[in-house]
Amino acid sequence: MPNYTISDIVDNPSNQQRLCGFEGKIARIDLTTGEISMVDTYKYVPKYVGGRMIINRIAYDELPAGVGPFDEANKFIYMTGPTTGTGIPAGGRSAACSIGCSNSPEQYTWGNIGGWFATELKYAGYDGLIIEGKAPKPSFIKIEDDEITIEDASELWGERVHRSQSLLEERYGHDFKSMVIGPAGENLVRLASITTGNDCVFAKGGFGAVWGSKNLKAITVRGSGIVAPADISKLEHLRATMNEPSMRPSPILHLDAIGVPGIEFEAHYDRGNVSCSPGCNQHCNALLIDGVSAFGPERQNHIEKCVSICAFDYRSDLPSPIGQFWPTLRNYCAPCKLLGRDFPAPDFDDPDFEGQARVIKPDIYGFWATDYEGGTIVNDLCNEYGIDKWEIIVWFCTWLSACKKVGLLDELDLGCSSEPDPMNQEFMKEFITNMVYRKGRIGNIFAEGMARAIRELGYDKYGESIYRGRFSQELDGKRLDIPVSFEAAWGQSVHWQGRGYEGSVEKPTWLASCIINMTNSRDAQTVEHFHGIYDDYAAALADPYHSPELLGHIIHTQNYAEIKDSVMSCEWQSPDPRWPEMESLMYQAATGYDITPEELDEAAFRSKLLFRAILIRNHGRCRRQEIESIWRCMCIPDSWGEVADWRLFNEMVDLYYERRGWDLETGWPYRETYERYGLEDVADDMERLGLLPERPAERWSDYGEPPFVQFVENRKLEPDYEG
């Protein structure tokens, strides 16, 4: 039975701290046996805060080493946060973790998602779901208050993402909210996503294929219960104050250009702005109205996020203002305000105004020219098949264009009847369809994701060949070599890493992004965009490898990602450098528990340690492995022709590990690090497994030789190679 009164929540006997904001139970659903049981949320909170922090604890306890993404023993663990459904801005989002399949090698990883599903699940009386086992046939889970059933999905199986949701609404009613996979997930395509609503997705990690491997097509939910925050006046204060909502009308606009300031292209379309989830006080999602469809004459509305912009035109990369990563407190503007085109007037009296407003010019790539309709088709294919458009647009399309220009496609039959080109709609439809349905040799190869596909085709040739079409506008048009494949750590595409997509950032920023991604198991830049402050910018520029300020901001960025996915907030609204108490106030307003920013930070350290322990125990994570994963990307010239220095970067990693309390040689946390954050049991486990390092008598510094990178050798053969 859901909660129907506040008393149902606070007088729950297991809710000993009388916390508001939670429903009190997590549904464990075994698809193999059909058994449904409940896990008590209150045994995890407030220590594990909510959301991803609870997931990491459950995953540490329940996902042993040796479990692969498609094994029956893998679990999909999904959690809302205490702010979800309360009306606290950005709280409507939710998080999930599983052993992922799009990363390489396959590892435990995470994702988060917007939409209305999370709030509806809480109305039904659940804080989260633990999905385990494998259904004997295609199935979906139906949740209506306390009735959870596993239903036959034979009528849904094969349907695309939006149609699947519509069919569930037709069958059960419009109030049912669904998360679904498309054909890509059913066919175990490694870049398959899970979608709710128009285009809210778990895109990274290949979670759609994890569902497919469990024969799970959808989860649909309707609830009749309540979500009760603890403090409505605090909640109203947050609504009024978080990023200073300007409360102004947001009409549909008839526009003649698309892009971002600095690179806009002619396109004629209607645009509105919408929120991604209930309760948010922002509207950062762009709604592109009445676009063409890849599947017929019908028109469709498409949510545009940052990656979609490049689908419409990729002659140059995106410009990057210094203040985007290094804002001044006087001129800080939350990304949601920028995306919603709702930002306040700049403070020109800020003495650092000009410095933070300086825009780094993007590199020119010349991949494809403006094609609004073609870009819309690509976005629609990704949405409807349920695949990660990031991997398609940023990686596959750029790879295709680069390979074509270099001549690598002359000997490669991509199995399509039309000319391979990102701007050729017929090719893109045919190629992506072949991939989603695993048609033919090439369809099967690319269904494994770009990292694996390129290795199957021949890594040195199709990964490391030089693309000579990149020109730096920061160096007056100088050609700067880049490989045809935009790969970074863990088989993921580059992202704010100094080269490739969103690449024109300075060394401190790309070093930060590389450390963040290196210590993760996927592209973390969707929730861990680096955040510094302008006061520290000059010191970081002067010596980026040894800057304590930069290291502090890296850890702050990472910890706030844990906090955001647990309190439940949003990358575009949090953290606010002017207001470090914001997330703790959100938690207080939702739960009534007077958590401090310091306690939240401590919980974030704890969660990050659990994540690290899973990576070490389950996947053999160690220092050498993570440096090898990121190093290749750092050997590609940035927009100023600079690459990372092996010794200096290792020294930076040393300093980062020391701050985290990890051993320099192995990258494994020490016992006292686990114990400092209340994880004595984890320390004991790791000791038993031989994964608990002893502090060495002397400081370790045996960095060895840098990993071999074929692209570096290829560059040396260029006639104009400068060394």
Added chain:
Amino acid sequence: MEGYANHIVQYSPEYSLCAGCEACSMICGLKHEGFTSPGNARIKVNLGTRSMIHEVLACQQCLDHPCYEACPKKDEAMRLDPETGIAYIDEENCIGCGLCIRACRFDPPRISMRRNRERKLWRAVKCDLCRGNPEGPQCIRACQVVCIGLSDDAVEGEGGLWPASAVDGAQG
């Protein structure tokens, strides 16, 4: 707005597009009962979950108030506000029979049923324009994009209703 008393209206998307955040319905529940729920909001957003074009639904405050006429505890559970002429519910006296919902002429009905663990304790809830609150309707205050307002202040404009002040401003 003949036939209706002052009521909540949704403005034209040419003036402001509903963002689908449901802040209106969440704040409604929070201000009235201290929690959010699909059952306690007196204003509902009919979500276009794929189109992302949303419709805001609230009581139209019919001047002939069929809900009031249908109530078996008329003037105890369903009452008429002598100042505004709108029907409002005194929940203390509501028996949860649901006849008012059935009498509502709109689809979906603009009256909801707030549930409890025991069906006999269900209560009907409907928009009363935050009667008694000097700040006026809280949903309007909560709307981040000003896509809803009061009919008394709205006029026909491009694509639907606009706030009279916006049209006056444009003309002026």
